Amino acid sequence: MAHVIGGIGTSHAPTIGVAWDRGQQQEPIWAPLFSGYVPARAWLDEVRPDLFLIVYNDHVNQFFFDAYPTFALGVGATHAQADEGWGKRPLPDLPGDPDFAWHLARSLVADEFDPTICQEMKLDHGVLSFLPLLTDTDWKVPVVPLAVNVIQHPIPTARRLYRLGGALGRAIASYPKDKRIVVFGTGGLTHQLHGTKFGTKNAGWDNEFLDRLETDPAGLSELSIQEYMERGGTEGVEMIMWLAMRGALGKSVRRVHRNYTAPFNTGYGLLVLET
């Protein structure tokens, strides 16, 4: 039987990947972020997951607005890296897990969630920014990516993401093979990339969100998209994807680790929860 051994919430800002590639981990402005990932990585080394199920959003690198899916699932044996406009980073393609991914597809559709099924799915910083901080880049742990539209409105509600998490948990519980799975919710935290409030972040709301993700996810799921954007910025609405991770974990969780730092224009959050 497969089961969820825990969840990780993490920001996926592209700046994390750039700083990583440049070897800036020890620089004073970056050290609070990178050192924050060390306990998360130690936890992963201890619990030895077989699979990462990563809820993220594509930033118009795999999908374009000719056909933009609300939910999309990567079922391929490998996931290539997208060229986001600056050329590719020196990282190998990621391994997938088609057998589990097809099970997930069948289970989600039976559970009334209907992802676009992608046999090829190029991944961008939504997955690749933070992953080298948590695992060796020979990618020994396969990844099943689940993309969510959070950029072309209308986008799904926070409640829908929380319920999606429940469906992910049921899909994992019904997979017949032994599999230790960590579910990721990524994006955010607060940031605004354009307009008169460009560069604003909201550390108070970020920390309230991290608190309530543990203790009151149902309450967070009742907030509207408008409220998420007003508190956390139009792009900060990515935070709703953390609710899918939380929803997959069930009622009670134990916090393993939490980190927050905001040296630039984005609140960088990290949360590790155990079931």
Added chain:
Amino acid sequence: MDEVVSGAYVFTVERSARGYALNKMANSLSSADNRSRFNDNEARYMRDMGCSTEQIDLVARRDWKGMLESGASIYLMLKIGAAVGVPLPEIGAHSAGMTLAEYNARKAH
């Protein structure tokens, strides 16, 4: 149409439809070959990709705020920025009605 939240343009399907040609052109810059063709002659490349004269002018002027107002997605503007060597902070500051220097000065206070 001009739905504004938190001082920003919400990227609605209406905006996406209005900016479709410009966004499609920007999306094509995800390949090195296309970036090179774009850099050789921006206006010709954009015309060949179906962009309007107004859209070509917005890019020629590096009018990031104007691009947003006409339906560009911030994520696709970043691809234009990558091709022409303009980073996010400069694009964001322009969209807020400031130069990057003015933005940095305001942030320092």
